Amino acid sequence: MAPAKSQFGYRRHPDQDRPGQNPAHPVVVVGAGPVGLSLAIDLAQRGQRVVLLDDADRIGEGSRAICFSKRSLEYWDRLGVGDRMVDKGVVWSVGRIFHGEQQLYQFNLLPEDGHKRPAFINLQQYYAEAYLVDRINELPEIDLRWRNKVTALEQRNDSALLTIETPEGAYRLNAQYVIACDGARSSLRQMVGAEFAGQVFEDQFLIADVKMTAEFPTERWFWFDPPFHAGRSALLHRQPDDVWRIDLQLNRYADPVVEKKPENVRPRIARMLGHDEFQFEWISLYKFQCRRMDRFIHGRVVFAGDSAHQVSPFGARGANSGLEDAENLSWKLDRVLRGRSPAILLESYHIERSAAADENIRESTRSTDFMAPNSHQEARLRKAVLSLAKETEFGKRMVNGGRLSVPCSYDSPLSSLDADTWRGGPSPGCSMLDAPVATRAGEQIYLTDAFRESGTDFTLLSFSNGAPIDAPDGIKGIRIGGEGGLADPSGLVAKRYRAEPGAAYLLRPDGYVAARFRHPTRSAIAAALARAEGLY
Amino acid sequence: MPLSTSSNFARPDDAFRAIVEAHRGLTAEQSADFDAALVLILANHIGDIDVLREAIGLARRRMIDGQQQQQQQQ
Numbered sequence: 001m002a003p004a005k006s007q008f009g010y011r012r013h014p015d016q017d018r019p020g021q022n023p024a025h026p027v028v029v030v031g032a033g034p035v036g037l038s039l040a041i042d043l044a045q046r047g048q049r050v051v052l053l054d055d056a057d058r059i060g061e062g063s064r065a066i067c068f069s070k071r072s073l074e075y076w077d078r079l080g081v082g083d084r085m086v087d088k089g090v091v092w093s094v095g096r097i098f099h100g101e102q103q104l105y106q107f108n109l110l111p112e113d114g115h116k117r118p119a120f121i122n123l124q125q126y127y128a129e130a131y132l133v134d135r136i137n138e139l140p141e142i143d144l145r146w147r148n149k150v151t152a153l154e155q156r157n158d159s160a161l162l163t164i165e166t167p168e169g170a171y172r173l174n175a176q177y178v179i180a181c182d183g184a185r186s187s188l189r190q191m192v193g194a195e196f197a198g199q200v201f202e203d204q205f206l207i208a209d210v211k212m213t214a215e216f217p218t219e220r221w222f223w224f225d226p227p228f229h230a231g232r233s234a235l236l237h238r239q240p241d242d243v244w245r246i247d248l249q250l251n252r253y254a255d256p257v258v259e260k261k262p263e264n265v266r267p268r269i270a271r272m273l274g275h276d277e278f279q280f281e282w283i284s285l286y287k288f289q290c291r292r293m294d295r296f297i298h299g300r301v302v303f304a305g306d307s308a309h310q311v312s313p314f315g316a317r318g319a320n321s322g323l324e325d326a327e328n329l330s331w332k333l334d335r336v337l338r339g340r341s342p343a344i345l346l347e348s349y350h351i352e353r354s355a356a357a358d359e360n361i362r363e364s365t366r367s368t369d370f371m372a373p374n375s376h377q378e379a380r381l382r383k384a385v386l387s388l389a390k391e392t393e394f395g396k397r398m399v400n401g402g403r404l405s406v407p408c409s410y411d412s413p414l415s416s417l418d419a420d421t422w423r424g425g426p427s428p429g430c431s432m433l434d435a436p437v438a439t440r441a442g443e444q445i446y447l448t449d450a451f452r453e454s455g456t457d458f459t460l461l462s463f464s465n466g467a468p469i470d471a472p473d474g475i476k477g478i479r480i481g482g483e484g485g486l487a488d489p490s491g492l493v494a495k496r497y498r499a500e501p502g503a504a505y506l507l508r509p510d511g512y513v514a515a516r517f518r519h520p521t522r523s524a525i526a527a528a529l530a531r532a533e534g535l536y
Numbered sequence: 537m538p539l540s541t542s543s544n545f546a547r548p549d550d551a552f553r554a555i556v557e558a559h560r561g562l563t564a565e566q567s568a569d570f571d572a573a574l575v576l577i578l579a580n581h582i583g584d585i586d587v588l589r590e591a592i593g594l595a596r597r598r599m600i601d602g603q604q605q606q607q608q609q610q
Binding site: 377380381383384385387388392394395398 | 568569572573575576577580
């Protein structure tokens with residue numbers, strides 16, 4: 001088994017030497033996984049002081065999440081870690097689905113050029129976490145405390161009092177907001193007394209990360225009923241360092257303890273690969289689970305990532321949706337802490353992200369049901385789809401070997417409905433689209449770069465018609481075309497945004513579209529801005 | 537577009553017959569497989585989720601009514 005990749009020391013903090021005083025902090029993030037780490041960085045970059053607690057003293061053990069989406073990479077670009085992730089990760093966009101020995105079809109998740117980031121990279125979670133920790137070490141605003149375990153929570157009117165256990169005893173601190181990123185088995189969730197309702201699927205899946213040199217291409221290969229694993233499904237996916245992720249569906253009565261033993265896993269994998277020349281990095285056995293909390297906000301505790309919602313894998317919807325939680329929450333929390341927006345703005349986090357959780361659960365439940373049919377008739381329908389897929393396009397599209405994560409579109413109280421008619425482009429509530437642009441100096445960059453450089457605050461993306469735009473004071477701007485604007489040499493910005501000269505998009509700090517105008521006026525922009533700031 | 541339940545075939549007997557004959561010589565299991573494929577093909581041809589849902593609703597109601605009649609007769 002792979003050893004822990006990074007070990008961190010516990011260090012005593014002066015907060016532990018102020019008994020009876022309960023030191024006060026604006027934000028305490030609990031859980032230093034990908035979500036908590038990213039959220040802490042985002043808040044710190046916005047100027048917030050963050051205490052980040054984790055009950056362990058290391059990251060590591062198993063690769064766990066491996067697929068990170070384009071959307072997550074764009075977020076990590078804004079957090080200053082995108083390049084490291086992409087440089088280390090393996091880039092992929094093609095998936096193949098097999099039935100038996102035959103390929104049913106292949107798909108390309110990013111079939112067009114002109115995007116800074118690929119559809120996905122595969123990267124072991126421990127690398128992602130290590131890079132995020134490195135970034136945190138550059139940010140004095142973040143106080144990362146290992147082996148600090150929250151053992152009690154007391155909600156007050158305007159804060160939460162946490163009791164924290166350390167190797168040198170317990171201490172307490174007060175937080176204006178606690179963000180619980182402490183995973184699917186969240187202890188904070190138990191402390192607020194919230195349910196985690198949902199569905200557990202009966203079929204068991206074996207995950208093994210194996211190290212080997214192999215000539216398979218960097219693609220996602222999924223089998224229904226493969227010759228090496230009759231009657232069930234299998235997945236093969238490449239990671240960096242010659243590590244390969246293998247998922248094998250087992251029957252629902254398999255004994256987890258027996259099945260996890262390397263001597264029992266080895267022959268299964270050897271049958272799949274046709275050879276025995278590999279070492280195990282990690283073996284795990286799990287059942288699919290789809291659950292969510294009813295409310296993501298409980299008093300002064302906000303839940304993000306797996307603590308709030310859990311989905312089955314095969315859609316890359318776990319870590320990626322947690323990162324979307326983080327980017328959705330951080331700018332709102334920053335505004336509320338500064339008094340720039342009312343606390344009700346946080347409610348939009350619950351509305352937007354719980355709808356996203358429902359969508360992710362719906363998608364992954366459908367995939368799971370397709371892989372593990374619940375009845376003879378479901379199995380019969382699946383068989384019909386798989387056989388129709390051999391010769392029909394509609395059959396191929398019904399085959400569900402996992403629907404991979406794409407950004408959600410929000411039906412949100414922060415969005416202003418279109419007043420004009422648009423024939424395409426991202427509508428309010430949708431994520432901004434990337435496209436290549438050129439600076440005045442002729443440098444080739446991307447729209448997501450320009451958005452990052454403008455400071456990831458509310459930004460007006462406008463398409464020049466020569467006249468100056470009458471925008472509310474203080475709003476950032478990205479101008480396409482005209483004097484001093486970015487050039488759109490490929491025409492892809494105008495095309496993807498279906499924008500004629502004079503049009504404008506109001507982007508939120510998380511890169512979602514708040515409103516858009518074919519003929520923007522100062523008052524319409526100001527009204528949309530107020531709505532998106534929670535002043536509705 | 538709502539589900540059409542008016543008679544759409546010029547010769548409805550031909551349509552019914554074509555489906556009946558497709559099942560001839562099949563075991564119950566094969567017939568069920570055949571039906572599953574046929575339903576998917578036709579559903580895709582319709583290509584309208586609302587019409588499909590209406591059709592599913594009609595089929596379910598007929599099935600439930602049929603069961604109730606059966607129970608009354610017993």
